[in-house]
Amino acid sequence: MSTSIHKGAFTAKTEDGFVVFIIGVRLNKLSGFFKWISAIQAMTPMLKELYQNPELGFLQETTVIGWRTVTTIQYWKSYEHLEAYTYGTTHSKAMKMFYQKIEKSGAVGLYHETYKVEKNESLYINMPIYGLAKAFSHVRITNELNTARKRMERTSFFE
CATH class of the missing domain: 3.30.70.100 (Alpha-Beta Plaits)
Incomplete structure (x- = not known):
């Protein structure tokens, strides 16, 4: 890691x-x-x-x-x-x-x-790239993704 x-x-x-x-x-x-x-x-x-x-x-x-x-x-x-x-x-x-x-x-x-x-939510604060972020990709959280619910329910924030 x-x-x-x-x-x-x-x-x-x-x-x-x-x-x-x-x-x-x-x-x-x-x-x-x-x-x-x-x-x-x-x-x-x-x-x-x-x-x-x-x-x-x-x-x-x-x-x-x-x-x-x-x-x-x-x-x-x-x-x-x-x-x-x-x-x-x-x-x-x-x-x-x-x-x-x-x-x-x-x-x-x-x-x-x-x-x-099918759906997931993840949060990494002051961490190396780890877990799902290492398996897929690591992105900074913005206002559109600043709660667990928003990250879980996201549809096209990354498009």
Whole structure:
């Protein structure tokens, strides 16, 4: 993530309809630490592939690290793009590894959530370009967009 701070208030200019995909791994048993690390490392080739192939529909991701969890928040052009990716070689290989080496022990958990987004609102104050603004574009807030309701209900402020 860029560390350049953009002073003031900004929002994200997004396209109509996109997908937010949240995926992560959780350390359930401390004795499974090395399995947890293996599960996290399985994400690296997938993210590399996604960033190198924009035609796959992947837009951007942010990784959040907690004490027992590592979560990746991803933005995709559509659900169809995300679904198609799950049938690809890199993802299939990672899931096969997870089921063979990790799933049976219960030491590591895997979770994901998928959201189709038709409307959204965002606010970034004195922040680097982050989240939706990084996935799409980062714009300064004007009077036409100075409340959450106005940003949520916008139709053509960006046209």
